[in-house]
Amino acid sequence: MGFFARLGTLTPAIALIAGLAAAPAFSEEGFWTNGVSSLGELKYKPGFSHFDYVNPEAPKQGVLRLSEFGVFDSLNPIPNKGNLALPVAALVYETLMKPSLDEPLSTYGLIAESVSYPKDYSWVSYRLNPKAAWADGKPVSVEDVIFSFDKAKEFDPAKAFYYQHVVKAEKTGEREVKFTFDEKNNRDLVATVGQLTIVPKHWWEATDARGVKRNVGATSLEPVMGSGPYKLVAVSPGSTLKFELRDDYWGKDQPVNIGYNNFKTIEYTYYADIDVEFEAFRSGDSDFWAENEAKRWATAYTFPAVQQGKVKKEELPNDYRSSGVMVGFIPNLRREQFQDARVREALNYAFDFETLKRTIFYGQYSRINSYFYGSELASSGLPQGKELEILTELKDKVPSSVFTTPYSNPVAGDEGKLRQNLRKALGLFKQAGWELKGGRMVNVTTGKPFQFEILLSSNIIERVALPFAANLKKIGVTATVRSVDASQFTERWRKRDFDVMYQGWAQSLNPGAEQAEYWGSKAAAAEGTQNYAGISNPAIDAIIRKIIFAPDRDAQVAAVKALDRVLLHNYYIVPSYTLRTNRIAYWDKFERPAELPHYSSGFPSIWWAKGQ
Structure with a gap:
């Protein structure tokens, strides 16, 4: 790559910063500040000269x-x-706010010199820097910001989903723009609006060198x-x-x-x-x-x-200290054959990570066992405290194993262990209504064989996917591996045109509304969102709401770990590996x-x- x-x-889109820490200085009218922090206080106060980690004299x-x-x-x-x-x-291009690299989740004014929001987070206002200007010398205006927001929602289904609760962007002063939300106490929305890419309205509404009117909703190779x-x-x-x-x-x-x-x-x-x-x-x-x-x-x-x-x-x-990750083989639940969790679990038993680590990874990787792997948000052991309370409220809607069995991936590494794992896979397929007949895994009712295509964005993962497919073949499952170019891969996942694909998600230390795009039921039905698997689960929807509206960090962490467990025990992915x-x-x-x-x-x- x-x-x-x-x-x-x-993911294809750049990750957005989520959430805000409560601040005692809030008023109902809001207050102006130089930045926002998701975790704790801002390190850099108004009037700071430069970030501590740079060389201000760099040539x-x-x-x-x-x-x-x-x-x-x-x-x-x-x-x-x-x-x-x-x-x-x-x-x-630039955004309204710019992240600091020595804080986990803080942004400071760039195009916007300051930001204001009230205690209930029902809106956010940005005051534009009077010096901000386009390359042609024209100032960056409130109209540019509103245009960028409106067009992003109009022409990008993922952003339309992500900003679904931002109902209005309006000019409230010569250099001030206000975004109004349709729900209160969603702290995530304040920071994410600040990551909006701002484009010049006057340039996109003009004509190009050939006299053809530009189209902001279309691809373009014009500089x-x-x-x-x-x-x-x-x-x-x-x-x-x-x-x-x-x-x-x-x-x-x-x-x-x-x-x-x-x-x-x-x-x-x-x-x-x-x-x-x-x-x-x-x-x-x-x-x-x-x-x-x-x-x-x-x-x-x-x-x-x-x-x-x-x-x-x-x-x-350094780059991994503020993030978690999940990556692997994602079955498309929009395909009927993957809708049974036992089938999805069976696939994991055919993935022999330990042999791959020994033979082609040179011992360099670790197996992923959490959707927030590598961060403090990763679940482990059995749920306790607030996490257990959340899951108990949803007891009838989550797998019972969440309460009894810590999640772990199957372990192989030699022929004996792999055979044991494949026998377990056969048992799971049998429970789900499939049987091995004539060397092929077929549906007991319809006789339809279990077969699928694994979609890859490059041939580098073929060395991982092909052994996986070979192990599946041993239990009668036919998995073909297909590598396509990046543009075709992107187009196919956007349109949900895949059986299984190799993809993943990066996670910030402060998860928020993006979780609804990754796992929420509404996102499953929307083209272009990052709910690749097509997850539509009421328990997950409920936990996502608890994450977004968590009153404090402890409640948020408990909800995130509860989400992690429910995702893991539903087997929505065959986790692969990572290096931190x-x-x-x-x-x-x-x-x-x-x-x-x-x-x-x-x-x-x-x-x-x-x-x-």
Whole structure:
């Protein structure tokens, strides 16, 4: 995968910050502040000069050459269509608020210089920075913000779902915009609105160089204009992008930007073959590599540049400290054959992680056993306290095993253990109305064979999926493996055109309304949401509401752990594996702050090029 795919979230959309900590200074009319924090107090008070983790004297120089895996067919971040070139959203456009990298969940004013909200969180207002301007010199206006919000909801089903409780965006002052919610005490909405990407209304409503009126709801390969630090100066469709640092960038002296955006030029090259992409790095045609293959990390870094110290290798945990993760093989419950939980559980017994770890992973990975794996929110043992109270209220709607059996994945690693697991799988299939007949798993009533396709976004996971399919074949289940390009993969999951796919979710330390998009019943019926599996479960819906409206952190954590258990015991995924560090390699052309921010590697945002 490319840089953004490897270091970003597992999901197509950029993860939104959720939730807010209660503050005693609230009034019914709200109060103006420089940022919002999901956990505890803001570290940086009004008037701060720069984030502690940056080098404010970092030089602005040099060329950064990066690579991406796949292709792109759009530069427009508004519609949920096509395959967006993610660097455009990150470099050309901006959001109302900007996250701090040394706090788990805090954002500070960027396009918006300040934010206000009342004690009941029934609305949020943003006051725009008077200096904020588009690349053509026109100021960023309230009308731009409202336009961006309205069009995002109109042309992106996922955002329409996510912002379903934001019922109105209106101008309340020359530089003030107010978002009104249809429910109170949903603290999540305040912070997530601040992550809205802002696009220029006047540019999108004008005509292009050919005199054709632009369409903000369609994919486009026209170089877009934004308010961000970089200008897109060259595009080769699907292949290359070139960005230049803007000397006239309005925000270069803003406290949240000091020490950021230190490369004069950033170039991206897209590759359809990941091995070719790595070869480009190895030969010096790209400067940075984020590794996602155990074998390559263990065996491929013996080339001369590594031995001579010209290429450096590191494993950094920073990017994982503020997140949990779940990834694996997701069955589509919209297909009748996957609607029985016993069938879904049976599939997990055919996945032999331990053998994969020994034979192809070089001992580098751990098996995932929570939807919040790697974070303090992951459930373990049996439920107790507030968590048990929540589950007991829903006792008739959740699997009984939630109360009696801690979740664990089957363990194999040798032929004997695998045979035992496959026998358990056969028993589960039998309970669900399937039988092994003539070497094939067939439905007892209809005689229909159990077969499905595993959809992958690249061939790198084939080495994991093919042994899984081979084990399933031993119990008469036919699983074919199909790798498609990134754009086709995205289009198919958006339209729910898959049997089983390999995908996942990243989780913040403060889950909120995004849980309804991941697991909620309404999201199951909406095209383009991240409820990939099609989960529609009243108990899960109820627990999600408890997460969103949790009165304090203890109640929130209890509800999240209860959700984790119910998801796990319904077997909505065959969990795979993860590594809680970023494996990176880079040519010795960079410098960076002596101490990286706690929650991020900071690359490339706060790194800089060495002097010549």
